[in-house]
Amino acid sequence: MAIAVTLIVVIGQMLVRRQRAREEAERTGQPLEPPRSPEEQARDRQTAVVWGCLVVAVPVVLALLYWFTRA
Structure with missing residues (x-):
């Protein structure tokens, strides 16, 4: 609380x-x-790609782990 x-x-x-x-x-x-400078913008794009992949990959990995442990 x-x-x-x-x-x-x-x-x-x-x-x-x-x-x-x-x-x-x-x-x-x-x-x-x-x-923002071009270097900062490039770093921002790279960070966005990494976080986007994590947002997709983590649920997929958890779903696969669930599926494999239930089988």
Whole structure:
């Protein structure tokens, strides 16, 4: 229960800080985040591919393990 409450409080604080940063950026006319370099964009794409594969692979492996252990 304490973990859930802590998680809710931390996420709430994060959202409030993000909203304040967005409002400050709008007020000053600056972009919220600086433009990302091509190297950072390439790294982001690679990370997205890795996470995408994990999202697909983990359930497939679990389903296969279940299927093999039930047979």
